Amino acid sequence: MTMYMTATLKELTRKRVFLVTLILTLIFIVLFAFGVRELTGPSGLTPISSAERLLNSMVMLVLGLFFSQFLAAFFVLFTTMGTVTGEQESGLLLAVAARPIPRWKLYLAKWLGHAVWIAAYSAILFVAVVWTVRSQTGVPLLMDEVLRSFGLFLWMPLLLLSLTMLGSVYLPMLGNGICSALLYGFALFSGLIEGVASYGDSHPAVGKFVLLTGLILPTDSVYRRSLYELVGGGDWAGLAISDMGPFSIASVPSNAFLLYSVLYAAVLLLLGCRAFSRKDL
């Protein structure tokens, strides 16, 4: 397993595209820090109240994390959409799969190799966003809540990784990238719709639609739970982010749903191992 972590790290660090990704991420973080300072700092002409400052901090926190999960998701899609069929087409997999290592182990090693670095990238984004908002605005955050949120924020891209890798066993690289991106976008979109719908009288069909998309791909649900945990659960969420239009947390996925997401990933990994073991390369 460790050899794949090392190999994936070498791949990431030696490819120019990764350097570009890091530079763009750094630019995002700098711009975000600038935006936080401008929106929540003392203004020359109109001083803002503490409540207004708190609300602005929450808005920036939510927007920063929303964009970060978006970046993490695209990092997953672009680095893993060709894991099996892409490597099969390019011939990378042939010499590797002929070695005396069971296919299921190879599949899990690849998953783990990607997972470590995807989690590391997501951690950098999360820490950068949360630390920026905390240090600039002094928004009250409790350590245990931040840690719970952090864990869930890292779990979201790993769910997407499990789905994308399974897709890569069956679909060609580009087809898999498009399908996975569409599914991710679908889940994201349903979350935004729910946020908007929460303003008026909630239509029961919207709730069912969100639940269904959450079952198909639970990334957005896990992200919403992560956000909910970060802003102190019921303490702050009701006050600050229930009124943010599409970014509102209209419903919070339960612990049972989180357990479902774990089972979801386990089943996807199991199906991936099985399909890869039976695949003709």
Add this chain to the structure above:
Amino acid sequence: MMMIDTEQLTKTYNGRGGCRGITLQVPQGCIFGLLGPNGAGKSTFVKMLAGLHRPDSGRAAVLGLPLGRAEARRKLGYLPELFRFQDWLTPKEVLRFHGRLGGLSSRDARSPAFRSRIREVLELVGLSEAADRRVGGFSKGMQQRLGLAAALLLEPELVILDEPASALDPVGRYEIRSLLKKLRNNGVTVFLNTHLLEDVEELCDEAAFLYGGELLAAGPLHKLIGSAQDGGGGGMGWRFRLGGWLPESLAEVRDAAGDELSSALSLVESDPNGNALLSARVADREQAGYLVSVFVRSGLTLYEAGPETNSLEDWFIRMAQSRQGGASQ
């Protein structure tokens, strides 16, 4: 022990292509050539042996173990046909990675002994000077050499090479041929899937011919070629270029050669300057040598003598054409 032993091995793609009912044995310590035109099912067969394809039916054993068994794959070196290594790694890193995949622990893969083995195989395939360069900058030939180094890295007992010299220049092909001969001398069995007939002719002890997914012939190479040339009667073709040739010389040498060989001799061409080209079907090299002595005793000048060239190519074309003819009838 048979290094490869298959019985009615079949793999098709939705009932089409692939190969069907292949029963083949490859003995230990030989170089075995797998021949056939494009689409004959050679790569499908090779991929099944390497554990990359699952057979639909039939039975196969590699190194005495059922297909796909890890113990067998540990002693197997495989060079795929259309492959690539990680562009971002150096040859040393690629080989260390393959060492780990082959079952070495992290410590063993970094041990001085394994480092020395890496240097040895890179030297063997002529890549020592490029050992620390990124593979991304390699030519096709260099990639192929690296593929061969990876196949030989863990000192396999059986090496399966799918078109190992297709991207190499003549010098590279010569070097690879020498390397394969050296492997055979060290007791390694080599299974060669190639289109390069001169490689097969020079290297292979045995061969098999696939056409349309079916095995048409298999056995020692000289017997296969001989049987195709004489309609299955055995023997080998030799050619003799002679000087001092007269119109009555053919009758004279036939008389001198004796009953057994007189009918085997035939005149291919002759000119008024006394030059002639004779062909003869002989059972072995000793009979060819005897014919040389007959020519010399008959007062002829021997300029050249040797087995018929391009005979494998002739055999290959004849086999393919006979099948095409059969299929069109």
